[in-house]
Amino acid sequence: MYQFEYHKPSSLADSIELFNKLEFPKYLAGGMTLIPAMKQKLSSPTDLIDLQNIDELKGINKSKDNTIIVGAFSSHNEIANSLLIKNNIKGLSYLASKIADNAVRNSGTIGGSICNADPAADYPAALLSLEATINTNNRSIPAKDFFIDMFETKLESHEIVTSITFPIKSKSFYLKFSSQASKYAIVGMFACIVNDQLSVSVTGAANKVFHLEEVNNLSLNKALTYDYDKINLEKMNINSDIHASSKYRVSLIKNMLPKLIENIF
Numbered sequence: 001m002y003q004f005e006y007h008k009p010s011s012l013a014d015s016i017e018l019f020n021k022l023e024f025p026k027y028l029a030g031g032m033t034l035i036p037a038m039k040q041k042l043s044s045p046t047d048l049i050d051l052q053n054i055d056e057l058k059g060i061n062k063s064k065d066n067t068i069i070v071g072a073f074s075s076h077n078e079i080a081n082s083l084l085i086k087n088n089i090k091g092l093s094y095l096a097s098k099i100a101d102n103a104v105r106n107s108g109t110i111g112g113s114i115c116n117a118d119p120a121a122d123y124p125a126a127l128l129s130l131e132a133t134i135n136t137n138n139r140s141i142p143a144k145d146f147f148i149d150m151f152e153t154k155l156e157s158h159e160i161v162t163s164i165t166f167p168i169k170s171k172s173f174y175l176k177f178s179s180q181a182s183k184y185a186i187v188g189m190f191a192c193i194v195n196d197q198l199s200v201s202v203t204g205a206a207n208k209v210f211h212l213e214e215v216n217n218l219s220l221n222k223a224l225t226y227d228y229d230k231i232n233l234e235k236m237n238i239n240s241d242i243h244a245s246s247k248y249r250v251s252l253i254k255n256m257l258p259k260l261i262e263n264i265f
């Protein structure tokens with residue numbers, strides 16, 4: 001590991017001020033992705049700004065307008081075990097419980113995961129399907145605009161994600177076919193019901209998460225009897241890599257859909 005400076009500010013304002021003064025800083029959350037990337041010299045920040053002492057990034061709360069606000073520093077295990085999330089968006093707590101292993105779930109955070117924008121990460125499917133909003137130190141970004149491409153988001157380099165706002169959805173589910181080694185999604189699908197209509201998003205299959213337009217907006221009755229085999233995924237540029245060919249991923253999406261939808265209820 002090469003030399004870098006470590007900082008641990010205790011407020012959002014101090015973190016941003018520090019970031020703007022330094023040469024090539026990076027924010028540090030759980031370090032589950034950033035530290036291995038530094039060890040492999042895939043990322044070489046001059047300074048790490050640790051976000052763990054910043055209270056504004058913590059907590060899981062229900063707001064007056066019936067949304068759940070999840071602090072960016074919430075770990076995967078906090079999300080998996082939160083009764084508030086289990087009782088209001090059960091698919092999200094289930095998704096968090098299926099990330100990696102217990103050690104990663106204890107340290108890795110939702111903020112770190114979505115800022116990293118790994119195309120095989122699980123949360124993006126939930127954020128898109130649930131129509132969540134990503135809140136930063138200076139704005140709010142709808143999930144549909146946040147994920148731009150592989151490892152690329154709408155964030156400015158100094159910007160800090162403070163929380164994610166999730167609308168409450170009593171019916172939701174997440175299903176993934178994962179890498180046996182890492183548990184990252186080869187295909188992961190999140191479904192929920194919005195105004196009596198289906199909303200399905202897919203992660204792991206392409207460079208970024210996408211909405212499954214052909215089945216979105218189906219009524220529940222139609223969704224249960226739909227012929228998923230006829231879905232056309234050609235426009236979605238489904239990836240081939242060492243884990244699966246694009247043909248295999250397409251077949252996973254079509255074959256997992258009935259089980260995903262049955263489990264929403």
Ligand SMILES: Cc1cc2nc3c(=O)[nH]c(=O)nc-3n(C[C@H](O)[C@H](O)[C@H](O)COP(=O)(O)OP(=O)(O)OC[C@H]3O[C@@H](n4cnc5c(N)ncnc54)[C@H](O)[C@@H]3O)c2cc1C
Binds near residue numbers: 109
């Ligand atoms: C063995 C292993 C298996 C894994 N399996 C899975 C899996 O099955 N599914 C899955 O989804 N993920 C998986 N992950 C990734 C894991 O979920 C990480 O927790 C996540 O990618 C990064 O979160 P972190 O809190 O550790 O972020 P860090 O590594 O600390 O940071 C990641 C990036 O986000 C930036 N950042 C962090 N927080 C903020 C913020 N609040 N505002 C702005 N920028 C910020 C950092 O600067 C950095 O660029 C796995 C990781 C490992 C090591």
